[in-house]
Amino acid sequence: MSWLHIAILFPFLFAVFVPLLYKSFTPRIHTGWFVVSVPLFIFIYLLTFIPKISKGHTLYAVVEWLPSYDINFTAYVDGLSLLFGLLIAGIGTLVVIYSIYYLSKYREALNNFYVYLLLFMGAMLGVVFSDNIYVLYVFWEITSVSSFLLISYWYTRERSRYGAQKSMLITVFGGLSMLAGFIMLSMITDTNSIREMFEMVDIIQLHELFIPAMVLILLGAFTKSAQFPFSIWLPDAMEAPTPISAYLHSATMVKAGIYLVARLTPIFGGTYEWFWLVSGIGIITLLYGSLNAVKQADLKALLAYSTISQLGLIMSLLGLGSAALYYGNSTAETSLYAAAIFAGIFHLINHSTFKGCLFMVVGIIDHETGTRDIRRLGGLMHIMPVSFTLTLIGSFSMAGLPPFNGFLSKEMFFTAAANAASMNIFSMEKIGLAIPIIAWIASVFTFVYCMILVFKTFKGKNKLEKLDKHVHEGSIGLLVSPLILGALVIIFFFLPNTVAEYLLQPAFTAVLPTLADAIKVKHISAWHGFNLELFMTLGVVILGSILYVHLKKWHRIYRLYPQAMTLNNLYNFGLEYTQSISRKITDYYMTGSIRHYLVYIFAFIILVVGGSLWLFDGFKINTSTDSPISIYDIGIVTAVFFSAAAVLFARNRMTAITAVGALGFLVSFFFVLFRAPDLALTQLVVETVTTALFLLCFYHLPALKKEVSRLPFKMTNAVISIGIGALVTVIALSASGNRMFASISIFYENSYKLAGAKNIVNAILVDFRGIDTMLEILVLSIAGLGVYTLIKLKLVGRGKDEEAE
Amino acid sequence: MKKPNDLLIRSVTKVAVVIIFTFAINLFISGHHYPGGGFIGGLTFASALILLFLTFDMESVRKNIPVDFKVLAAVGVLIAVLTGVGGMILDYPFLTQAFGYFNIPVFGKTELATAVIFDIGVALAVIGTAVTIIMSIGDDR
Numbered sequence: 001m002s003w004l005h006i007a008i009l010f011p012f013l014f015a016v017f018v019p020l021l022y023k024s025f026t027p028r029i030h031t032g033w034f035v036v037s038v039p040l041f042i043f044i045y046l047l048t049f050i051p052k053i054s055k056g057h058t059l060y061a062v063v064e065w066l067p068s069y070d071i072n073f074t075a076y077v078d079g080l081s082l083l084f085g086l087l088i089a090g091i092g093t094l095v096v097i098y099s100i101y102y103l104s105k106y107r108e109a110l111n112n113f114y115v116y117l118l119l120f121m122g123a124m125l126g127v128v129f130s131d132n133i134y135v136l137y138v139f140w141e142i143t144s145v146s147s148f149l150l151i152s153y154w155y156t157r158e159r160s161r162y163g164a165q166k167s168m169l170i171t172v173f174g175g176l177s178m179l180a181g182f183i184m185l186s187m188i189t190d191t192n193s194i195r196e197m198f199e200m201v202d203i204i205q206l207h208e209l210f211i212p213a214m215v216l217i218l219l220g221a222f223t224k225s226a227q228f229p230f231s232i233w234l235p236d237a238m239e240a241p242t243p244i245s246a247y248l249h250s251a252t253m254v255k256a257g258i259y260l261v262a263r264l265t266p267i268f269g270g271t272y273e274w275f276w277l278v279s280g281i282g283i284i285t286l287l288y289g290s291l292n293a294v295k296q297a298d299l300k301a302l303l304a305y306s307t308i309s310q311l312g313l314i315m316s317l318l319g320l321g322s323a324a325l326y327y328g329n330s331t332a333e334t335s336l337y338a339a340a341i342f343a344g345i346f347h348l349i350n351h352s353t354f355k356g357c358l359f360m361v362v363g364i365i366d367h368e369t370g371t372r373d374i375r376r377l378g379g380l381m382h383i384m385p386v387s388f389t390l391t392l393i394g395s396f397s398m399a400g401l402p403p404f405n406g407f408l409s410k411e412m413f414f415t416a417a418a419n420a421a422s423m424n425i426f427s428m429e430k431i432g433l434a435i436p437i438i439a440w441i442a443s444v445f446t447f448v449y450c451m452i453l454v455f456k457t458f459k460g461k462n463k464l465e466k467l468d469k470h471v472h473e474g475s476i477g478l479l480v481s482p483l484i485l486g487a488l489v490i491i492f493f494f495l496p497n498t499v500a501e502y503l504l505q506p507a508f509t510a511v512l513p514t515l516a517d518a519i520k521v522k523h524i525s526a527w528h529g530f531n532l533e534l535f536m537t538l539g540v541v542i543l544g545s546i547l548y549v550h551l552k553k554w555h556r557i558y559r560l561y562p563q564a565m566t567l568n569n570l571y572n573f574g575l576e577y578t579q580s581i582s583r584k585i586t587d588y589y590m591t592g593s594i595r596h597y598l599v600y601i602f603a604f605i606i607l608v609v610g611g612s613l614w615l616f617d618g619f620k621i622n623t624s625t626d627s628p629i630s631i632y633d634i635g636i637v638t639a640v641f642f643s644a645a646a647v648l649f650a651r652n653r654m655t656a657i658t659a660v661g662a663l664g665f666l667v668s669f670f671f672v673l674f675r676a677p678d679l680a681l682t683q684l685v686v687e688t689v690t691t692a693l694f695l696l697c698f699y700h701l702p703a704l705k706k707e708v709s710r711l712p713f714k715m716t717n718a719v720i721s722i723g724i725g726a727l728v729t730v731i732a733l734s735a736s737g738n739r740m741f742a743s744i745s746i747f748y749e750n751s752y753k754l755a756g757a758k759n760i761v762n763a764i765l766v767d768f769r770g771i772d773t774m775l776e777i778l779v780l781s782i783a784g785l786g787v788y789t790l791i792k793l794k795l796v797g798r799g800k801d802e803e804a805e
Numbered sequence: 806m807k808k809p810n811d812l813l814i815r816s817v818t819k820v821a822v823v824i825i826f827t828f829a830i831n832l833f834i835s836g837h838h839y840p841g842g843g844f845i846g847g848l849t850f851a852s853a854l855i856l857l858f859l860t861f862d863m864e865s866v867r868k869n870i871p872v873d874f875k876v877l878a879a880v881g882v883l884i885a886v887l888t889g890v891g892g893m894i895l896d897y898p899f900l901t902q903a904f905g906y907f908n909i910p911v912f913g914k915t916e917l918a919t920a921v922i923f924d925i926g927v928a929l930a931v932i933g934t935a936v937t938i939i940m941s942i943g944d945d946r
Contacts, residue, residue, distance in 0.1 A: 677840035681832070685848040689935060692855050696943045756904035756918055758838035765842060766920040766927070767902045773923075774885050777930035781878040784934035788875060791941040 002061035004075040007042050008129055011122030014038050015115045022111035031110040032100035039092035039121060046085045053082050054502045056509065056516075060131070070192045076131040079506025083345070084128040084252075084259055086503070087352050091251045092121050094481035098360055099243035101477035102367060113153060113241070120146035124252055128259055132192050133182040140178070140220070143253050144171040150248060151240045163236035166571065170223050170233045178220025178260075184213035185267075198266045198513065205271060214268050217260070218277055225257025227315060228285040231308045232567045238300040242363030245300060250307045250359055251352040258311065258348060261318050262511045265341070269512075270325030275426050279319025283438050285312025290445035294452065295558040299362045299372040302449060303355070306398065309446065310351050313439075317344030317413060320420045320435070321512075329515055336419055338515060342508050343412035349503065350397065350405040350492060357485035358394035358453070361387050364474035364482075365457065369467050374452065379462025384473045386483075388458045393486045399450035399544070400443065400537060405492035407537075408524060413439065414533040440536055447544030448551070455548075496524040599716065602724045610727050619730060620737035632673055640666045653698055661691040678761040811860075818860040825853035833928055837916070843924035847931030854936050863943060874940065878933025885926030888919055 014035070022031045049059070059077040066072070077085075096117070103110060123146060126139030144167075152164035186192050188207045189200045197204065204210055221227075226234040237249050248254070261278060268274040289309025296302040321341030327333045364387055365380070366372045381388045393404060400410030417436040420428065473479075492499055509516050528534075547554070589600065613619060643662040650656040664687035671680035751763035765773050833846030857866050892901035904918035 678842070678845065681840060681845050682848070685845060685852055688852050689848060689855060689939075692852075692859065693939060693942065695859075696939065755902065755920065756837075756916055757920070759836060759840065759842070761840075762836045762842040762924075763920075765844065766923045770889070770902065770920075770923060771899070773927060774882075774889065777885060777927055777934075778882050780934045781882050781930050784878055784937040785875060787938045788941045791944075 002063075002075065003045070004059065004061050004077065004129070005063055005073065007045050008075060008122060008125045010042060011038050011118040011125070015118040015122075018114045018118065019111045022114075026110065027105050030100045030105045031114055032096050032103075035114045035118065036093060036096040036100070038118060039089045039096060042125070043086065043089035043093055046082060046089055049077055049082055050502050053077065053079055053506050056506070065135075070132075071134050072132055073135055074131040074193065075129045076195065077129065078510040079503075079508070080259070080262055080345075080510035081128045083349070083503050083507045084255070085125060087255075087349070088121060088124050088128070088252050091247060091352060091356055091485075094356070094484060095243045095247040095251075098246070098363070098478060098481040099241070101475055102243055102363060103241065113150075116146050116149045116153070117244075117247075120150065120248060120253070124256065127256055131194050133186060133194060134192055136194075137175070137179050137182055140224075140256065141172065141175050143256060144168065144175055144224075147171070147237070147248050147253055150244045151237050153241055153244070154239070157239065159236075160239040163233070163239040167233040167237050169575075170230050174220040174223025174230065177216040181213045181216030181218075181220065184209045184216070188213070194263065194267075201267055204267055210271075211273060214271075214274060215277070217264065217268075218281075221257035221260040222281060223257070224260075225254050225311050225315065226285075226308050227257070227281050227312060228288045228308075229567050231285060231289065232571055234308055235301050235304040238298075238304050242300070242359060242366060245303075246356050246359035246363065249304070250355040254307065254311055255314075255348060255352075258314050258318065258344075261315065262341070262345075265318065265322050265325070265511050266513055269322035272426050275319055275322055275326075277319070278322065279316045279420075279435070282312045282314070282316025282319055283435060283442075285309065286316060287438050287442045287445075288312070290442045290449065293449040294445055295555070296449075297374050299365065299374060299377075299453070299457065300359075302374075302453060303359055303362060306446070306449060307355060309442065310347075310355065310398070313413060313442075314344045314348050314351070316435075316439075317341065317347065317416055318511075320416055323420070323423060323425065324512065324515060326425055333423075334515055337416075337423070338508075338512055339412070340416035340420070341511050342504060343409055343416050345504050345507050345511070346412060346496075346500075347406075347409035349499070350409050350489070353485045353488045353492065354394040354397040354404070354406055357390055357482045357489065358398070360478075360482040360485070361390045361394065364478050367478065368469065368474055369471050370469045371467065374456045376463060376467065377457045378460040379458070380471070381458040383462070383471055384458075386473055386479055388454075390479075390482050390486045391454050391458065393489050395450040395454045397489045399447045400540065403493045404489050405496070406489075408493060408496055410443070411533045411537065412524075414443075414536045418532055418536075436536075440540065443536075443540045444544050444547065447540050448547050451544065451548040452551070500524055595717075599720055602720050606720065606723045606727055609731070610723070613727075613730065613734070618738060619734050621733050622737035625736065630673075633670075636666055636669050636673070653701060657691065657694045657698065660694070661687060664690070678759070814860055818856055822853050822857060825849060825856070829853065833924070836924060837918065837921065843927030844931055847928035848935065850928070851932045851935035851939075854932075855939050858939065858943060863940065874933045874936040876933070878930050878937060881926045881929030881931070881933055883926070884929065885923050888923045888926065891919070 018031065018035065021034050025031065025034075052059070059075075061075045063073040096114075099113070099117075103113060120143055123139045123142035127136055127143060130136040130139060148164045148168040151167055152160050154160050155164075185197060185204070188204050188209055189197050191197060191200075204213075223230040223233075234249060234254065238245055240249065265274075286309050289305045289307070289312055293302050293305035293309060296305060317340045321338055321344065324334045324336075324338035324341070327337070362372060365377070365384070368384070369377065369380075371377065397404030397406035400406050414436070417439040420435050421432040423429070423432055589596070640663060643659045643666065646659040647656050647663070650659060664683065668680045668683035668687065671677075671683055748760050748764055748768060751757050751760045751768075755763040755767040757763035757767070829846050829849035832841035832849055833843060834841075836842030836846065854866075854870070888902075889899045892899065892903075902918065902920040902923065904916060904920065906914055906916050909915050
């Protein structure tokens with residue numbers, strides 16, 4: 001096990017000790033102070049990789065897990081995974097520090113909070129560093145689960161539970177379809193390693209499962225990264241504590257989908273379908289998010305929609321850039337279009353910095369004023385000057401203004417969109433112009449909501465008298481994390497080429513490994529003359545300002561859109577109907593009568609087993625090796641027949657129980673006859689115990705009623721019971737007629753030499769097939785506990801009913 | 806349950822239970838070479854306990870045998886799993902069993918096998934589960 005593996009597992013291991021630390025140090029020391037060491041350690045550890053990775057090296061380490069199934073815990077570090085790892089650990093550190101001041105150590109269940117947080121951190125690191133698709137999938141789902149737990153952290157609130165369920169349903173749906181896609185990929189390529197799949201791109205792209213696999217995997221990525229129309233879970237996820245919103249729902253988890261798309265670009269990229277799905281959905285999401293963000297009154301909801309929109313932006317850049325793979329390694333177009341992917345990676349980092357900063361500041365505002373409603377806020381500039389400055393930096397960067405890092409990547413986005421319009425492949429010559437236009441419109445609205453965020457909150461008349469709290473600036477502990485992120489926003493603007501050399505270029509090469517020679521990044525500069533991009537930005541600022549000033553006049557347009565048509569309504573409607581319809585269907589067959597259940601079970605067995613017996617022509621009788629029938633056999637069979645018939649005609653339960661017991665004892669006589677003392681003994685004791693059990697249950701059962709039923713129902717019962725009896729007989733008879741392979745019993749006959757036991761049966765039980773026995777007793781104990789729980793912890797209402805009887 | 810006043814069955818049970826217990830233990834020990842083993846031994850043991858429950862009322866049996874059978878079942882499973890882990894520590898695959906012949910005073914040359922420890926786990930799990938189920942159902946008034 002390498003240090004890399006330990007770093008990935010470190011959060012999980014540490015999570016075990018969190019409850020202990022919480023118990024022994026609360027309220028003296030905030031649990032967060034212990035937890036912060038985890039991401040900090042991982043961050044510093046990952047920093048040591050930068051020199052190597054930026055030179056183009058990669059690192060690969062394997063721990064064998066299920067080698068026979070080709071499922072191994074592989075850790076793979078290249079530029080892309082390192083970039084994500086640094087984001088996860090770096091922002092994680094800042095978020096934990098922030099949470100120490102955000103969550104009170106006296107009131108909150110910090111043990112839960114940090115366990116979930118560490119769970120998430122480890123899973124996310126696992127996602128980005130795994131090379132094995134199945135391991136990646138498992139980590140992927142753990143991020144969904146921990147996100148669910150974190151959204152419902154304040155689980156007494158109804159909205160939290162609603163949001164948690166929504167995110168779970170949508171992201172797990174995506175996760176499962178992604179799994180199906182992965183299975184298809186693994187079927188096509190016969191490997192589970194993503195890196196090995198890169199070598200087989202030609203085979204994959206020509207395979208008939210190529211499109212299904214791509215669509216299914218993209219479903220996973222789109223649901224996770226809140227792309228249209230799956231984006232509806234993200235605004236509701238804002239019920240989570242703000243540190244979580246900043247961490248999971250803007251900086252890291254929602255970028256897992258982006259990561260997946262970037263990671264799989266070498267496999268799927270360069271095809272028509274991938275290009276349009278990724279960039280099309282991305283650009284729609286960009287527009288949808290920015291349009292919706294403008295109408296939000298809740299600051300966090302505004303940020304949620306802006307996150308959706310920004311994720312769409314990055315996604316569309318990855319889609320546009322994938323066209324480079326179509327052109328191959330040499331042409332001029334390659335480097336031109338690949339620049340879109342570079343812009344996407346750059347914007348990804350920038351987004352994490354400015355959005356993380358904004359979320360934290362909004363958290364501070366919420367913390368200090370007790371509300372996030374824009375209509376109740378205003379005029380906070382003089383009271384919270386630091387928060388104001390940070391919001392200004394974050395928002396202007398998001399709006400794409402200099403001197404902030406968002407300006408650089410926004411310009412690159414415009415370049416990429418404008419270049420895309422000139423493509424002559426993938427039907428772009430017909431509708432390519434739409435892309436820069438949509439991008440530009442979306443950017444105008446982005447500008448508008450950024451202005452709302454800054455000026456509606458901090459300028460204007462203050463309404464302090466209406467707020468419940470005495471408002472003041474957040475404490476230094478709360479401010480330190482957004483300050484660091486805000487500083488990075490500016491630093492990245494002035495030193496973009498350093499960032500590019502050490503982080504962006506390696507990640508860029510990792511996304512397009514086959515084009516490594518063609519894609520050397522040009523020098524990034526803030527000023528490149530009066531060109532199209534600059535005019536686009538100027539247009540955004542001018543039109544955006546006009547729209548913002550006249551916001552009141554056109555804001556009403558949003559109300560024209562019918563409420564019933566929103567995606568949220570569709571989701572609620574669907575959920576409600578799924579529940580009620582599935583309840584109806586379930587009620588139809590779950591009648592509570594064991595007879596009915598047995599009818600289903602046996603009918604199914606007859607259908608499946610009998611059907612396959614007939615299909616594969618399994619009915620063969622070979623009596624040549626059978627031993628002769630003795631007089632004892634005939635006697636016992638006759639007795640069995642009579643006791644079975646007695647059960648049918650029994651008038652009360654006591655008779656039925658006795659007859660069933662007798663049947664069991666008679667069967668054990670067969671074992672005696674065939675010289676199987678172990679089986680005979682077991683059967684005898686089992687019969688004794690079950691008869692006693694029946695007698696005990698007998699106290700609680702009502703008198704045996706002949707079920708008065710319609711004749712057809714009785715006929716069904718008769719057909720099914722005769723059918724199952726006949727089927728089992730036929731199977732037993734054909735079993736000796738179908739010898740597919742030689743008997744393996746010869747191996748067990750050596751039991752004395754192999755296991756030191758003269759009793760073969762017992763040697764098989766405890767030694768040869770010990771794992772079976774172990775699992776059997778495990779199941780047995782679980783069943784015992786199940787019976788115990790069902791009886792002892794029965795529902796209170798049920799208990800009253802029985803007493804009344 | 807009603808308290809039955811049945812002298813005959815009480816007297817027989819007192820003797821029979823001892824015999825069944827002895828038989829159960831014998832079945833368990835002989836299991837390595839002759840018919841028997843953890844499963845049958847455990848089940849026979851459990852059936853003796855059930856006979857006690859049926860004859861005397863549950864409370865007095867519980868007073869005299871103060872064992873939590875749920876815990877017993879869990880302990881059984883744990884023993885079985887741990888014998889498997891034991892092999893892993895010595896770098897054998899999970900659940901590898903070992904046996905050997907030793908000279909022990911009084912018994913002479915005796916075979917000792919780790920499979921027997923595993924079998925103890927099986928027996929305890931079976932006793933614990935069977936009695937738990939019977940007691941829960943019998944107790945349910």
